[in-house]
């Protein structure tokens with residue numbers, strides 16, 4: 001019996017119900033209907049003793065169909081399907097290959113038992129979409145793994161490997177499935193499926209099904225002591241990416257643990273619907289699509305990418321070390337070049353230390369760290385890069401230094417090697433001009449710490465070849481980063497927009513604000529840190545040096561540097577510090593007032609609303625210019641850059657999405673107002689913004705439903 005997208009095959013009393021809805025078995029209406037139909041037939045089939053619910057090698061199921069969210073969900077809904085599975089009169093076992101995520105895991109949790117392939121990953125990533133699990137997950141997960149683990153999974157949104165799921169009680173067995181694990185064999189099954197079927201038959205023979213919702217052992221303590229769930233959630237809630245969805249999830253878990261499964265389900269459903277309609281979830285669903293769009297840059301042929309078997313990194317400083325760590329963590333051997341033995345040893349020592357820290361945090365096993373360590377070689381000889389397929393230069397941010405390095409690289413690497421610079425601001429074309437093969441040069445702008453931060457701006461130079469661009473892009477993907485293709489300009493997309501914001505922040509101090517007021521407005525908006533706290537962390541001397549090199553000034557930033565206030569590292573910057581604890585400093589206030597007076601400014605009280613507009617609207621304006629100049633392919637690429645590289649709160653979608661929510665007309669009108677009030681002509685709306693304002697149009701072209 002077959003019915004797309006579900007096929008059923010009955011072998012030795014076990015009905016193999018296979019979901020086949022590419023690419024990721026999203027539980028859209030057609031799949032839900034087909035599963036309901038299959039269950040209806042199997043219920044009354046006397047040949048069937050038990051049911052094995054299985055997906056495809058890549059995915060058991062990635063959950064609810066995200067594309068259905070805007071349109072409303074028709075019956076059978078996912079909660080209806082999940083209830084049908086749990087109440088099915090014959091034992092149902094979920095056999096998990098690939099991923100079981102969101103509604104996919106909720107479906108599996110409603111089965112009477114779960115087995116997973118060794119390589120499977122499980123998780124509830126709804127929080128990343130501004131949602132909470134909506135098909136019983138907030139009730140069933142605590143019953144399987146206890147409230148603490150459940151909250152960790154629901155609020156963190158992370159995927160866990162099968163083995164950890166077994167330890168936690170989320171799955172009942174991990175099967176390795178032999179050599180053909182997960183892949184289909186001649187009769188459409190697999191070694192894993194055969195083992196899972198055997199397991200299912202034994203499970204069915206050993207007793208009747210137990211509904212997950214009826215289990216109480218793991219929640220008994222928390223149920224007996226109201227307030228436990230809220231207490232357990234406190235730490236995770238402070239770090240949660242979407243505090244609104246986080247709070248809603250905690251309410252649902254609390255009701256499910258402290259009252260009853262049914263009561264929890266009612267709260268869960270109501271909160272899920274509320275979050276689904278929220279602007280925060282709309283923003284994050286937009287970002288989900290934006291990230292996937294950024295993976296398909298215009299005019300980039302993925303097939304042109306060269307295989308990178310060996311990489312090189314020039315510079316063993318913080319960035320070079322981080323990039324080397326990112327490369328080896330994906331199994332790519334790296335040769336690190338430094339000019340001086342001492343710098344090389346210091347750099348390799350730092351990598352060593354970071355690997356040890358990562359082991360102590362549980363992010364790598366000792367074995368993985370040892371394997372990765374073995375892939376790193378240090379040298380002072382450029383000739384050792386002769387095997388490299390890709391070299392990433394991460395030396396001092398100085399055009400002349402970089403040009404010399406590229407000229408040297410050009411002589412030592414093989415002709416087809418791709419050369420990338422990790423510059424944050426400099427002109428890639430100028431760097432490439434120092435080589436004989438400018439076509440193999442591109443930018444790969446990583447963010448610090450490079451082994452942690454996901455964003456890489458992949459910069460297409462005027463002469464960058466399709467092969468070089470595709471190789472840089474593919475390598476960034478391979479090492480688990482989020483690459484976004486951008487064009488050449490000062491600071492590319494992210495730093496160019498950041499520069500505009502920094503200028504406004506400085507100007508606000510001159511006009512009457514204090515650092516803490518400006519920073520608080522941005523943290524209230526959702527950033528983890530405001531511009532001044534961030535500058536103190538990065539070190540004020542870096543910006544000072546850059547300004548001096550470019551002949552520009554930031555009167556207050558410069559005045560602080562003159563006083564030796566370089567930020568956290570000197571214990572004083574825009575704030576004073578005891579360790580990392582920042583304090584407002586009256587001395588800073590005096591410096592600000594003095595510099596204001598020197599600039600003939602009459603200080604005034606500035607409202608939080610004005611601060612927010614003055615910081616964000618000029619960035620949006622710069623984003624519009626970036627689009628006009630075709631430095632970014634799409635507005636959504638700019639948003640991905642800001643969310644992944646600069647901690648723009650995901651639930652606010654990114655600057656261009658935010659502009660659409662405020663309305664282009666409002667943004668343009670306020671910018672015109674500030675241009676006139678401050679005399680700063682750069683604040684005049686860019687033509688792309690003004691056009692959108694005039695026609696009531698959108699910058700992202702995305703709808704917020």
Ligand code: CAA
Nearest residue numbers: 024026062063064065066067101102103125133134135292
């Ligand atoms: N619904 C609809 N489409 C989905 C989807 C989903 N849940 N998950 C992935 N897709 C689509 C992607 O948009 C992509 O489409 P395009 O090829 O058109 O770009 C395609 O499937 C492949 O996805 P990826 O490019 O992301 O492939 P990947 O191999 O890098 O990652 C994945 C696969 C890990 C499953 C990843 O896609 C993912 O994390 N998906 C989202 C999972 C998720 O958030 N699930 C929760 C849904 S909400 C829910 O379930 C609510 C509830 O409780 C009722």
